[in-house]
Amino acid sequence: MNWSVAFEPLLSWPLLAAMLLPLALIAGVGLWFRQRGAYLRLAALAAFALALLNPVLLDEERDALKSVVAVVVDRSQSQDIxxxxxxxxxxxxxxxxxxxxxxxxxxxxxEAGKSGAAEERTETRLFSALNGALRDVPPSRVAGAVMITDGEVHDVPAGRSDLNAPLHALITGREGEKDRRVRFDKAPRFGLVGKPLDMTYRVIATDGATGPVEVRVSVNGQQVAVERAFIGQEMPLQVTIPTAGRNIVELAIPKEDGELTDVNNRTIALVDGIRENLRVLLVSGEPHAGERTWRNLLKSDASVDLVHFTILRPPEKQDGTPINELSLIAFPVRELFIEKINEFDLIIFDRYQHRDVLPTLYYDYITEYVENGGALLIAAGPEYGGQATIARTPLMGALPGMPTGEVIDKGFYPRLTDLGGRHPVTRGLDGSQNNPPRWGRWFRTIGIDRPEGEVVMKGADDRPLLVLDRKGEGRVGMLLSDQGWLWARGFEGGGPYVQLYRRIAHWLMKEPELEEERLTADGRGMTLEVRRQTMSEDPGSARIITPSGKALTITLQKSEPGIFSGSVEVNEIGLYQVASGDLTALAHVGPVNAPEFGDVVSTESRLKPAAEATGGSVRRLASGAGSDVSLPSVVPIRDQAAAAGRDWIGLRTTDDSVLKAVSRVPLFGGFLGLGLLLLAMGSMWYREGR
Structure with missing residues (x-):
C-alpha cells in the first residue's frame, strides 16, 4: 500500500486565487491588529479553502519492476583458442x-562475434552488443552488465561508458600466455606483373623475445623464398608479381614451443597485378578490305602497344623507281625478328605470304619464339592455300594445321563447335545462342588438313574456322577466313568481332581469365564461392582447407557451359585453400589481417578503465593451470553502494514500479466536509456577534 494526498480543486487555479487572496489579506490584517475573532476568521478561511481545493487521499497498488542484467558473451574466433x-x-x-x-x-x-556478416566478425564489439541489449531499458532499471571475454575487445569507449551501472568483466584464458605474430607494415595495393615489388613486414613477440626467425614467403600458394627476420624490427621484402589480377602474398613463421596459437603466424597482402602495355607486332602481307580491322581494334586497346607493318613493295617488284624517290620505310627484319623478337607478347601475320621479305632462317626464330613462350596468330586468306604459303617454311612446326589448297567461297554463318561452346574464347559470344546465330554471314573459308589443338569455331561445310593450339610453352591461333571485317562493317547486322578478336589476342597472351582450366575462389561476406572453368563435362567436387586446418568438400554444379560453381557458408575468417583436380586456389574470407587475429593473448588491461569508471571489476576466471573456473558471488546492492569485492560482484536493484490500481477517498467531501465548514463558519459568526 502506498498512501498519498492529492488536490483536485473544484475551480480553476486563477479563479481560486481571485477568491482566496482577498480573504487571506483580510484575515491577515485582523491578525496583525489583534482584532477580536481573528483566529476564528482564519480557521473559517482555511476550511473554505480546503473545501474548494478538495483534498483526496490516494491508495496506490504497485508492483516492483525488475532490474535488467545484461550478460554479454564473447563468441569471437579468438575464444576458440x-x-x-x-x-x-x-x-x-x-x-x-x-x-x-x-x-x-x-x-x-x-552473444557477440558470431554474426554471419564478415565485418562483424573481424572485431570483438562487446559494447555495441551491450548497447543493443539495453536500448529499450530506462537507465534507472539497469542493474549492471557482466562480460565473459578474453579481454581483447575493440570497441572499448575512450571516455566514460554510457552505462550508469556496474560493469564487470570475467576474463577467460590464462596468466602468462605468450604468442608471436607476423604482420605487413607496408603493402602496396598494386604492382607491375613481372617486376619487383617492395614491401616491409615485422615479427612481434608478446613476451619481449628478440632474435632471428625464419619467414616463409609464398605468392599465390607457391613458396618463393625464406627470409631471415629479427623480432621487433621492420624488415624489407621484395617479391615479383606473377600474374595480372589478384595475387596473394603470404608470410608465415613457425610455431614456437609453448606458443598460444599459430592462427596469427600467417599474414597476407592482396596485390592487384597490372600488366605493362602488351607489345604486339602486326605484319600485313598486302593491303586488303579487312586490313585495318585488326589495326583499329588493337590501337583502341589502351593496354596494347602496337607495331604495324604492311608489305607494300615486295622484293620481286621491279618498276624502275629510284630508291631515293621511294617514301616507304624499309622493313626492319633483323631488328624485329632477331634483336627484339622476345620483347613482343604477340606476333600476328595478317594474310602474309612468303615472298622473300623474311629470310627462311627467320621463320626458325619465330618457331623458337613460340616454343619458348611466345604467341603467334595467323589470320589466313587465300594466300595460305597457295604456292607462297608460310606453311612451306620452317614455320610449319608451329602451325596447328596444314593447308589443303582449297579456298571455299561460299556464304555461311560462323558457328561454335561443341568444344567452342565451353571454351572461354568463344563461350557466350553475343548472338551465338541463336540458331542460326544472330550475326552476319562470311563468304570465305580456307581449308586445312588434320587440325591440331582445339577447333572452337566452324565455317562453310563445318570446316575448321578458328583453331587454338599450344606449342611448347607458347600458343598459336589460326583464323581461317579474312572475312571478319564484314562484322566490323555491319554487314547483315554485323557480329561480335570486338569480343572475338580481343579474346583471341588475350588468350594467346595468356590472360588468366581465358584459361581453359582455371579454378578461382572468393569470399563474399562469410560465404566462400568456388568457380571452376573447365573443358570437361564433370570436374568433380572441390576440396577446401579452412584456416584452422579443417577439411570441407563442396559439390560443383554446372552454371553455364564450361563453368561449374559452388558455395559454402563458413564461420572462420582467414585464408582458405581450395583444390579441384590438379588445380589449386587461395581465397581470403573476411577483411585482410582483421584486428580479431592481431593480438590473441587474453588481457585484463583493456577493460579495466571502463569497468572501474562504473565501480565494477575485472577478474580472471582461471588463474592457474587447472581447468576449473572460479566464479564470484552475485550480491544485490542499492544505488551508490560498493559494487565489487574480493570474491563478489554487485548488481544494482531499482526502485521503479508499475501502477496497477488506485483507491481514492475525498477528505473534505460529503457530510463530514459540510459539517466542518458549517462549524468553522458558525464559530466565526458566533464570535463576531458578541
Whole structure:
C-alpha cells in the first residue's frame, strides 16, 4: 500500500486565487491588529479553502519492476583458442544459476562475434552488443552488465561508458600466455606483373623475445623464398608479381614451443597485378578490305602497344623507281625478328605470304619464339592455300594445321563447335545462342588438313574456322577466313568481332581469365564461392582447407557451359585453400589481417578503465593451470553502494514500479466536509456577534 494526498480543486487555479487572496489579506490584517475573532476568521478561511481545493487521499497498488542484467558473451574466433570456449560455457552456466536466485533481476544474455556478416566478425564489439541489449531499458532499471571475454575487445569507449551501472568483466584464458605474430607494415595495393615489388613486414613477440626467425614467403600458394627476420624490427621484402589480377602474398613463421596459437603466424597482402602495355607486332602481307580491322581494334586497346607493318613493295617488284624517290620505310627484319623478337607478347601475320621479305632462317626464330613462350596468330586468306604459303617454311612446326589448297567461297554463318561452346574464347559470344546465330554471314573459308589443338569455331561445310593450339610453352591461333571485317562493317547486322578478336589476342597472351582450366575462389561476406572453368563435362567436387586446418568438400554444379560453381557458408575468417583436380586456389574470407587475429593473448588491461569508471571489476576466471573456473558471488546492492569485492560482484536493484490500481477517498467531501465548514463558519459568526 502506498498512501498519498492529492488536490483536485473544484475551480480553476486563477479563479481560486481571485477568491482566496482577498480573504487571506483580510484575515491577515485582523491578525496583525489583534482584532477580536481573528483566529476564528482564519480557521473559517482555511476550511473554505480546503473545501474548494478538495483534498483526496490516494491508495496506490504497485508492483516492483525488475532490474535488467545484461550478460554479454564473447563468441569471437579468438575464444576458440585452447580451453577458452569451455571456460566461457562454465562461467555462463554458473552465472545464470546465481542470477536465477534473485527474483528482482531480469537477465538478458547476448552473444557477440558470431554474426554471419564478415565485418562483424573481424572485431570483438562487446559494447555495441551491450548497447543493443539495453536500448529499450530506462537507465534507472539497469542493474549492471557482466562480460565473459578474453579481454581483447575493440570497441572499448575512450571516455566514460554510457552505462550508469556496474560493469564487470570475467576474463577467460590464462596468466602468462605468450604468442608471436607476423604482420605487413607496408603493402602496396598494386604492382607491375613481372617486376619487383617492395614491401616491409615485422615479427612481434608478446613476451619481449628478440632474435632471428625464419619467414616463409609464398605468392599465390607457391613458396618463393625464406627470409631471415629479427623480432621487433621492420624488415624489407621484395617479391615479383606473377600474374595480372589478384595475387596473394603470404608470410608465415613457425610455431614456437609453448606458443598460444599459430592462427596469427600467417599474414597476407592482396596485390592487384597490372600488366605493362602488351607489345604486339602486326605484319600485313598486302593491303586488303579487312586490313585495318585488326589495326583499329588493337590501337583502341589502351593496354596494347602496337607495331604495324604492311608489305607494300615486295622484293620481286621491279618498276624502275629510284630508291631515293621511294617514301616507304624499309622493313626492319633483323631488328624485329632477331634483336627484339622476345620483347613482343604477340606476333600476328595478317594474310602474309612468303615472298622473300623474311629470310627462311627467320621463320626458325619465330618457331623458337613460340616454343619458348611466345604467341603467334595467323589470320589466313587465300594466300595460305597457295604456292607462297608460310606453311612451306620452317614455320610449319608451329602451325596447328596444314593447308589443303582449297579456298571455299561460299556464304555461311560462323558457328561454335561443341568444344567452342565451353571454351572461354568463344563461350557466350553475343548472338551465338541463336540458331542460326544472330550475326552476319562470311563468304570465305580456307581449308586445312588434320587440325591440331582445339577447333572452337566452324565455317562453310563445318570446316575448321578458328583453331587454338599450344606449342611448347607458347600458343598459336589460326583464323581461317579474312572475312571478319564484314562484322566490323555491319554487314547483315554485323557480329561480335570486338569480343572475338580481343579474346583471341588475350588468350594467346595468356590472360588468366581465358584459361581453359582455371579454378578461382572468393569470399563474399562469410560465404566462400568456388568457380571452376573447365573443358570437361564433370570436374568433380572441390576440396577446401579452412584456416584452422579443417577439411570441407563442396559439390560443383554446372552454371553455364564450361563453368561449374559452388558455395559454402563458413564461420572462420582467414585464408582458405581450395583444390579441384590438379588445380589449386587461395581465397581470403573476411577483411585482410582483421584486428580479431592481431593480438590473441587474453588481457585484463583493456577493460579495466571502463569497468572501474562504473565501480565494477575485472577478474580472471582461471588463474592457474587447472581447468576449473572460479566464479564470484552475485550480491544485490542499492544505488551508490560498493559494487565489487574480493570474491563478489554487485548488481544494482531499482526502485521503479508499475501502477496497477488506485483507491481514492475525498477528505473534505460529503457530510463530514459540510459539517466542518458549517462549524468553522458558525464559530466565526458566533464570535463576531458578541
Amino acid at each position: 585452447n580451453d577458452r570456449a569451455a571456460q566461457t560455457e562454465a562461467a555462463l552456466a554458473g552465472l545464470k544459476e546465481r542470477l536465477a536466485r534473485f527474483k528482482q533481476f531480469d537477465v538478458r544474455v547476448v
